[in-house]
Amino acid sequence: MASFSAIQNEGFTVISNSLLRYYPSLKISETEAMLLLQLESFKQEKKFFPSDNNLSERMNLSPIEISQLIQNLIDKNLIELGQKRDGEGRITNFYDLNHLYQKLDALIDEREASYQDQGYYYVNGGRLASAGVTFKY
Numbered sequence: 001m002a003s004f005s006a007i008q009n010e011g012f013t014v015i016s017n018s019l020l021r022y023y024p025s026l027k028i029s030e031t032e033a034m035l036l037l038q039l040e041s042f043k044q045e046k047k048f049f050p051s052d053n054n055l056s057e058r059m060n061l062s063p064i065e066i067s068q069l070i071q072n073l074i075d076k077n078l079i080e081l082g083q084k085r086d087g088e089g090r091i092t093n094f095y096d097l098n099h100l101y102q103k104l105d106a107l108i109d110e111r112e113a114s115y116q117d118q119g120y121y122y123v124n125g126g127r128l129a130s131a132g133v134t135f136k137y
Contacts, residue, residue: 013037013040013041014044015037015040016101016104018104018107019036019037019100019104022104022107022108023036026100026104027076028078031061032069032072035059035069035070035073036073036078036079036097036100038050038055038058038059039055039095040097042054042055043095043097048093048094048095049092049093049094049095051063052066052067052070070095077099077103078099078100078103079096079099079100080095080096080098080099081093081094081095081096082094082096
């Protein structure tokens with residue numbers, strides 16, 4: 001059995017609670033959401049363009065299925081394939097997740113506007129309040 005120390009050595013990935021909360025509103029499946037989490041995990045490991053094989057090993061899917069999911073996310077305008085030059089002038093590829101986070105920002109803005117239309121407002125780090133009652137969501 002692995003010790004907690006061994007688990008810590010694997011590292012941790014910081015993920016957006018907004019992705020966990022709003023992925024259904026993005027019209028993506030749980031599998032597509034998991035792929036986005038895996039892409040974020042690789043990004044945090046400074047691996048900006050993991051291979052379909054690397055992703056498939058983490059997701060119990062074939063590389064072909066991974067490729068299809070990536071294409072789905074591109075078609076839904078949630079990710080882009082980008083290119084940049086490294087320090088030696090070579091072109092490198094990367095997955096750009098900015099569109100995903102922009103869409104999540106828009107969903108949060110819509111939610112906040114909806115609550116404000118209902119007479120609620122935000123206090124103390126994003127908690128909802130109305131008529132002296134505070135709600136934690």
